[in-house]
Amino acid sequence: MRIIVVVGARPNFIKVGPLMPALGDAGIDAALVHTGQHYDAAMSDVFFSDLDLPAPAWFLGVGSGTHAVQTGTAMMKLEELFSAERPDAVLVVGDVNSTLAGALAAAKLQIPVVHLEAGLRSRDMSMPEEVNRLVTDQLSAMLLTPATGAEENLIVEGVAPERIHFVGNIMAESVLRNLSRLEGRDIAAAEGLPDGGYVLATVHRPENTDHPERLAGIAAALAASPLPVLFPAHPRTRPLLAAAGLSQHAGHVRLTEPVGYLDMLALQRGAAAVVTDSGGVQEEACMLGTPCVTVRRSTERQVTIDVGANRLVPADDRAIDEALGAALESPRSWEVPERWDLDVSLRVVTALQSGIIGPSGYEA
Ligand code: UD1
Numbered sequence: 022m023r024i025i026v027v028v029g030a031r032p033n034f035i036k037v038g039p040l041m042p043a044l045g046d047a048g049i050d051a052a053l054v055h056t057g058q059h060y061d062a063a064m065s066d067v068f069f070s071d072l073d074l075p076a077p078a079w080f081l082g083v084g085s086g087t088h089a090v091q092t093g094t095a096m097m098k099l100e101e102l103f104s105a106e107r108p109d110a111v112l113v114v115g116d117v118n119s120t121l122a123g124a125l126a127a128a129k130l131q132i133p134v135v136h137l138e139a140g141l142r143s144r145d146m147s148m149p150e151e152v153n154r155l156v157t158d159q160l161s162a163m164l165l166t167p168a169t170g171a172e173e174n175l176i177v178e179g180v181a182p183e184r185i186h187f188v189g190n191i192m193a194e195s196v197l198r199n200l201s202r203l204e205g206r207d208i209a210a211a212e213g214l215p216d217g218g219y220v221l222a223t224v225h226r227p228e229n230t231d232h233p234e235r236l237a238g239i240a241a242a243l244a245a246s247p248l249p250v251l252f253p254a255h256p257r258t259r260p261l262l263a264a265a266g267l268s269q270h271a272g273h274v275r276l277t278e279p280v281g282y283l284d285m286l287a288l289q290r291g292a293a294a295v296v297t298d299s300g301g302v303q304e305e306a307c308m309l310g311t312p313c314v315t316v317r318r319s320t321e322r323q324v325t326i327d328v329g330a331n332r333l334v335p336a337d338d339r340a341i342d343e344a345l346g347a348a349l350e351s352p353r354s355w356e357v358p359e360r361w362d363l364d365v366s367l368r369v370v371t372a373l374q375s376g377i378i379g380p381s382g383y384e385a
């Protein structure tokens with residue numbers, strides 16, 4: 022079986038970390054295409070080295086742009102690639118614009134689409150990712166779900182149950198596979214932060230960055246945190262922080278460039294709590310036993326709230342302050358969600374080997 026695996030943005034690289042070796046071990050011929058949606062060394066290269074990922078077979082150089090420009094450019098380049106290569110399937114991961122572009126380009130060429138991380142829903146159509154998830158899942162021939170609840174979401178939307186496989190969360194497998202590699206990573210100490218005595222923050226969702234009053238609310242809450250805060254800022258967020266009231270050395274908030282994957286896991290493990298709007302960080306904090314405060318209007322990672330690892334709050338300084346206080350007081354133990362384990366990539370292989378049911382009409 023020949024598969025092309027599409028990646029483009031930071032969370033995509035992590036999702037294929039455990040997947041590529043598992044596909045190779047199973048004798049599946051899988052090649053990576055990198056759209057180039059993320060391109061800075063700190064947003065792309067570092068993940069290939071941290072995760073020992075093979076260099077992409079193709080790099081498309083799509084870069085930044087509006088949603089239509091970015092998605093459309095990726096589609097045009099992927100269409101050309103898929104037409105030349107005619108793989109048996111195209112596998113897409115997550116919910117970024119590169120995911121949608123890969124699914125659309127493949128489906129129109131009648132190449133079956135496999136979606137890893139299918140069925141997550143925030144029910145907030147103002148999120149670009151929710152649009153990407155809905156469309157990608159409708160186009161997918163095989164839907165690989167990460168958590169309980171995802172299958173029900175898909176069935177309600179009319180997806181045939183025989184197309185859905187509950188494989189578990191590949192982000193969780195990646196955390197577990199990399200735990201032993203965190204030893205000796207002392208990035209918190211290098212920043213002068215005591216182990217277990219700081220808060221780690223990440224913010225990059227447009228619902229926060231593109232609303233000055235929300236970003237200011239988050240900035241105010243971080244500035245008032247009872248513990249020092251380390252904030253590796255996404256390139257989307259960085260230029261907006263000064264106007265929101267956070268400068269390089271605002272009180273005890275330390276702004277840094279984005280950090281690599283292993284440093285990020287080490288920082289999450291050593292933090293007293295995490296404040297974030299990231300999807301992946303909600304999951305990783307849950308795996309690493311660190312209480313999480315998610316600053317958003319909704320979350321598609323409801324399962325992390327259900328197990329007691331995560332709290333959802335609006336971008337309001339008092340609400341964040343209260344939730345952070347509660348998170349810092351809360352016990353650091355909970356049951357991790359079902360199938361957030363080391364066997365996710367093996368379940369993906371088993372699903373692929375069971376045969377992809379072609380979309381209706383392709384045989385005509
Ligand atoms: C994208 C995903 C989001 C994901 C996030 C992960 C979509 C719609 N959004 O958001 O779901 O959570 O990636 O990080 O696909 N930039 C750089 N260097 C880079 C990449 C981006 O400077 O290497 C800057 C550019 O100014 C760019 C902006 O960040 O315009 C946004 O990048 P983009 O890929 O469009 O969206 P993200 O906010 O990164």
Ligand code: UDP
Pocket residue numbers: 031032035223225253254278279280281282283285286298299300301302305
């Ligand atoms: N991450 C990282 N360095 C950072 C911020 C995030 O390695 O400075 C990792 C994080 O640990 C997780 C992934 O990037 O594995 C999540 O990506 P992001 O928050 O950008 O996207 P989302 O998951 O929200 O789509």
